[in-house]
Amino acid sequence: MIYQRRALQRRLNELREVLDDEEVSKLAERLNRAGRDRVAAMWELVVFHGLSKCGHLKSEVPLASGRRPDIHFEHDGLRLIADVTAICDESLDKDNPYRELIQLIEAAKNKLKLPTGGLDLRIRAKHENTKRGKKTTLLLPPREKLQTFVSQTIVPQLREQIAAGTSPLRIVIDDHDADLDIIINPTKSPYNSAGFAAYDVPQIKDQNPLYKALKSKADQLRGALGITGVIVGDGDCCILSDRSLGWGEVxxxxxxxxxxxxxxxVDFVLLLSVRESRLGWAPYPPPVRQNHPSLFIREGCNTSSELNTLFQSMIGHFPKPAMMPVNGALRAREDDYGLGHHGGYSMVGSSVVRLGLREFTEIFAGLRSLQGNGAKYVEAAQKLPQEPNHLQAIVLRNLMEGRLPESIEIIKTGEEDNDNWVEIHFGEIDPAIAPLR
Structure with missing residues (x-):
């Protein structure tokens, strides 16, 4: 996810001192369940926790209408009633299933014994112009028909060209179902590429993920006594990114x-996302990521200053982002814990080595070896050509010289990390495993 699990856990612990334990446990359950809702739960958690540090927070206090907004907050005479949600481009992605098409073509290539990658996919689009704006849709078959499309339209042409010894393989499809070009060049393995028109950039004010999310929350807040608003977290939505607008885009x-x-x-809308910047062109140091709020207040609302101050204070209690929303949303769909410092190491001469504690423990448990170079999918990595591992060579060298570890130190990191380090110090030559001198 966008924030590290340790940082989220501390906030769950502290939130139990403010909200009902059952409410927090339900939030934890959502955070433990892989899928789109995990990102929404993450935003709810950091918002709840941040507000709890700024005043008196309650959750799901019933209104006279019977509705139960997420947030009931009071501080210095300010009463805030708000809902928290997260938006993404999932519905647009379903209508433009290019990712699924790439995966299906790659699977078909594997069955045809073609090398991994080397695919270049170019997809054309249709643009529907109306008085209210323009809608862009990729010219692809519906998601439920993609498998049939690949097996009956693409695979036969690939087989024919492979049999003829053609290289690279080229397929042009232009019919009522699809309009695309496919080039498969084995020399460009293992990478794939794709090109298509941007279908997720909004061009109609009231037909986009942000407007739909706000509209769904408006009725929830109707009749609330106090300042009302919607807090929207970025679950990988183009609208909340920092891309420049083109002509006709809103x-x-x-x-x-x-x-x-x-x-x-609704009196205000608060958008929450992450911005990333790099210092210079070199790959090091790593990019700097910062929480990025954007507050919009209805004209005529007389609490603008108070809201700005409150939300700046709230953001100050947010964790440090570990990744951008696009990657956080993808990781949230994975039913595992992700990697730690796997594959990373450092050395001081040849007598001190440092590697990730999680990888060290997994090696100790027999789940992986140093030769795997910290790969996430161990079995798949073992099928690939093995690359030398420098850390393994250093450990082996010490052993062959008769040097054993004389101390092992655990170096703990903070909540903004998801792994610790283990530092191994090799001692002097031990005659138990070396010639007597």
Missing amino acids: SAKQIIDEFFRQYSS
Whole structure:
């Protein structure tokens, strides 16, 4: 996810001192369940925790209407009623299933004994112009028909060209179901590439993931006494990214202004995302990621200053982002814990080596070896050509010289990390495993 698990756990622990234990446990259950909702639960957690440090927080306090908004917050005369949600481009991705097509083509290539990667996919699009804006859709078959499309349209052409000794393989498809070009060049393995029009950039103010999410929350807040708002977390949504707008595209501000015009039950909208920057062009040091809030307040609302101060304080209690929303959303769909410092190591001369504690423990448990170079999928990595592991060579060298570890130290990291380090110090030559001198 966007934030490290250790940072989330501390906030769960502290939130139990503020909210009902059952409420927090339900939040933890959602965080432990792989899928899209995990990102939404993550945003709820950091928002709840941040607000709990700024005033008196309650959750799901029933309104007169019977609805139960996520947040009931009070501080210095300010009463805030708000809902938290997360938005993504999942519905747009379902209508434009290029990822699934790439996966199916890759699977077909494997069955045809073609090398991994080397695929270049170019997809054309249709643009529907209306008085309200333009909608872009990739010219692909529906998701449920992709498997048949690949097996009946693409694979036969691949077989024919392979039999003829053609290289690279080229397929052009232009019919009522699809309009695309496929090039498979084995010399460009193991990488794939794709090109297509941006279908996730909003061009209609009230037909996009942000507007739909805000609209769904407006009724939830109707009749609430106090300042009302919606807090929207980034679950990998183009609208919340920092890309520049092109001609005809609408901004988050334009979408929210339209929402304020249509719905009077909401006083503010707070967008939460992450921004990334690099210092210079070199790959080191790593990119700097920062929490990025954008606050929009309805014209005429007289608590602008208080809201700005409150949310700046709230953001100050957020964890440090570990990854961007696009990667965090992908990781949230994986039913495992991800890697730690796997494959990473450092040395001081040849007598001191340091590696990740999780990898060290997995090696000790027989789940992997140093030769795997920290690969996430051990069995798959074992089928690939093995590359030399320098750390393994150093350990072996010490052993062959008759040097055994004389101390092992665990170096703990903080909550912004997801692994510790283990440092192994090799001692003097031990006559138990070396010639007597």
